[in-house]
Amino acid sequence: MSILLSNISKNFGQFSALDHVNLEIPEGELVALLGPSGCGKTTLLRIIAGLERADEGRVLLNGEDVTDEHVRNRGIGFVFQHYALFRHMTVFDNVAFGLRVKPRKLRPSEDQIKEKVHALLNLVQLDWLNHRFPDQLSGGQRQRIALARALAVEPSVLLLDEPFGALDASVRKDLRLWLRHLHHELNVTTIFVTHDQEEAMEVASQIVVLNHGKIEQKGSPSEIYDHPSNDFVSRFIGQTNVFHLEKDDGVWLKSAGMSLDDARGITAHVRPHNIAVVKQSDSVSSPVFLKDWQHLGATIRLELGRDGLNGSGKIIYAEMPNEQFKQLELAKGDKVALFIKHAHWFN
C-alpha cells in the first residue's frame, strides 16, 4: 500500500513537533525515518497509524483519505521498541491473538489459525519456540515474535518504532539484515524509526531525514551519503570534516590542493575517505603531522594536525584501507601531505 502525507503539522501547546511535512512512499518500500532525538519521528509514525491526529494535513493510504479513519480500520501492523508481547500467553498464542479477536465473520477457523501461525513462526525462524512464554526468550527472539504477531493480520503497512533499540549491538546487527531479507520476501510497505544512521543506511531502501519537525532530505542511502542536500544532513550522516572559509580553514584547503577560486559556499565538507594522505620526508616543510590513528575494521582512521604531536589545534580525519596504511609505513609525528579529492560546499 502506498502512503501519501500531505502538509502534516502537529503542535503540542506552543511547540511545533511537525511542520508541514509532505512525503510520498510508494508501495513496497522499506523506509527509515531518521533524525535526532525529539525531531518528530514517533509523532509522524503515530499519525500514519491513526494513534495521533494531525492538527493540519491529510494521510492517504493507496490514494484513499484515511485522515479521519480509526486506527483499527487502517490495516496497519506495529512493532515498538519494548516488545509488548502478552506475558501470560505462549509464543503461539501471542501470534494467534490478532486472528482470534477478529469479528466472527472474518475470523479463520482454529485449523486455519494453526496453519498460519506456524507459517509465520517459520518465517521468523522461531517455530521451535512456539510453546515458550515471552519471559523464556531472548530480546532478539521477542522482537522477531512481535514482528510475526504484527504480520499475522496481513497488514498493508508495517510501522516499526525503534524495533531493535533495546537490544545489544551484535543482536541489532543480525536483526537488521534479517529485517531486510524478510522485507524482500513479503514486500509489505514498511517504515521504521531510528536515530541510528548506520542502521538506516544498512536496512532501508529510502531514508527520510527529519530535523525539528521538517524533512531535510529523502533519498536512497547512497544519495543521502554522497549528495547531502544541506549542512545538517552532511553532518548527521557519516563523519565529515568541516572547513570554514570565514575562519582560518582556507589555509588547510589550499595546502590540500583545493583552489578556493571556485568555492561554492562558505563551508567545505570533506568525508574522511575523500582525503588522500602521502608521506613526506622530514626535510620537507610540510605543515601537517600524523597525530594518531584508529583501526575501524577494514579501514584505518588517521588523525591529522598542523601543530605537531601535542598541539590542540584542529584535527582532520582521513580514512584509508588497512593495506594502504601498512604500505605507507607511517609513524606518529610523521610529516604528511594531504590531497582533497572531493568536497561538498554549503552556506
Ligand SMILES: Nc1ncnc2c1ncn2[C@@H]1O[C@H](COP(=O)(O)OP(=O)(O)OP(=O)(O)O)[C@@H](O)[C@H]1O
Ligand atoms: N504528548 C506530547 N505532549 C507534549 N509534547 C510531546 C508529546 N509527544 C511528543 N512531544 C514532543 O514532540 C517532539 C517530538 O517527539 P517525538 O516522540 O516524535 O520525537 P522522536 O523524534 O521520536 O524522538 P526520540 O528519538 O527521542 O524518540 C519532542 O520534543 C517531544 O517532547
